[in-house]
Amino acid sequence: MPKSRKRKVPITSTGSTYDASSKPESGRTVIRRFHVLLKLQAQLQKAIVYDPSKKAELVNVENELEELGGLKNYQRMSAIGQGTDRGGGSEKMLIRWLKDKELHKTEKKLRLLEVGALKPDNYASCSSWIEGTPMDLNSRHPSIIEQDFLLLDQEQNREKWDIISLSLVLNFVPEPPDRGRMLCLAYDFLVGGGHLFVALPLPCLSNSRYLNFDLFIELMGFLGFTELQRHWREGGKMIYILFIKKNGAAPPRKKLNPVPEKFTKKTVLRQGNRNNFSITVCTPCDNIKTL
Numbered sequence: 001m002p003k004s005r006k007r008k009v010p011i012t013s014t015g016s017t018y019d020a021s022s023k024p025e026s027g028r029t030v031i032r033r034f035h036v037l038l039k040l041q042a043q044l045q046k047a048i049v050y051d052p053s054k055k056a057e058l059v060n061v062e063n064e065l066e067e068l069g070g071l072k073n074y075q076r077m078s079a080i081g082q083g084t085d086r087g088g089g090s091e092k093m094l095i096r097w098l099k100d101k102e103l104h105k106t107e108k109k110l111r112l113l114e115v116g117a118l119k120p121d122n123y124a125s126c127s128s129w130i131e132g133t134p135m136d137l138n139s140r141h142p143s144i145i146e147q148d149f150l151l152l153d154q155e156q157n158r159e160k161w162d163i164i165s166l167s168l169v170l171n172f173v174p175e176p177p178d179r180g181r182m183l184c185l186a187y188d189f190l191v192g193g194g195h196l197f198v199a200l201p202l203p204c205l206s207n208s209r210y211l212n213f214d215l216f217i218e219l220m221g222f223l224g225f226t227e228l229q230r231h232w233r234e235g236g237k238m239i240y241i242l243f244i245k246k247n248g249a250a251p252p253r254k255k256l257n258p259v260p261e262k263f264t265k266k267t268v269l270r271q272g273n274r275n276n277f278s279i280t281v282c283t284p285c286d287n288i289k290t291l
């Protein structure tokens with residue numbers, strides 16, 4: 001079971017000192033800056049172990065994160081982006097795909113772990129066939145479990161979930177190896193034949209220096225996932241992909257040692273004005289107990 005579970009009151013106002021309007025542009029600016037700062041924070045936290053002079057830089061980054069209103073304000077901006085006035089949340093896509101596969105007709109309710117849940121009731125309309133468990137680093141509602149997915153108990157969660165949703169979560173995780181670890185854990189936590197739903201900002205795959213569609217799908221195959229559905233459009237903002245955990249034989253990641261370099265190291269695939277999004281896996285996915 002999750003390690004910590006705090007009682008929360010639902011958030012009705014931000015409580016943030018940051019005076020951002022809820023216009024899409026200002027929201028996106030905060031979100032982008034937040035991601036940059038999170039990444040810097042993670043890098044500096046590692047660097048000060050060897051170079052204590054970086055402490056001042058870290059303090060500056062943390063101060064700026066606070067000025068932006070911290071995780072709470074980031075979540076508020078993301079929740080606005082998820083609002084129906086801008087096309088609604090990605091859960092709609094997942095629900096549609098599951099229904100297309102007639103999974104709403106299964107006898108037992110599907111246990112869905114929604115990582116990075118801003119709202120407690122995204123799957124309320126499917127309560128007759130989905131048993132949703134919303135979880136977030138910072139819970140905005142008593143029904144959302146406050147928990148870092150990366151710190152979930154591995155034994156207790158092994159093959160526990162039918163569906164895991166990582167909607168706009170991988171791109172939030174600051175370090176590429178932690179993104180890889182998140183995917184490895186998702187594999188271990190799913191039942192055989194379980195589904196993993198990934199939503200990412202499209203540029204993570206369409207305009208990254210280090211990652212493209214093909215390499216991402218290859219990496220997912222290495223981890224044990226097969227792609228079932230994909231939705232994105234030219235000029236769009238998001239990509240949605242549904243994967244299934246292959247049943248039966250152990251995936252290549254549990255057999256191949258060393259892990260092929262293309263999955264462990266960032267390699268430049270495209271030159272020019274690109275972003276640096278990447279996902280790497282460690283050898284052999286450190287901190288993950290193999291079956």
Ligand SMILES: C[S@@+](CC[C@H](N)C(=O)[O-])C[C@H]1O[C@@H](n2cnc3c(N)ncnc32)[C@H](O)[C@@H]1O
Binds near residue numbers: 071136172
């Ligand atoms: C951009 S919001 C995504 C919200 C929503 N899922 C959506 O699609 O709009 C990212 C959320 O993921 C949460 N998150 C990031 N890393 C996490 C982790 N390791 N465990 C749990 N939640 C995490 C953040 O706290 C944040 O609320």
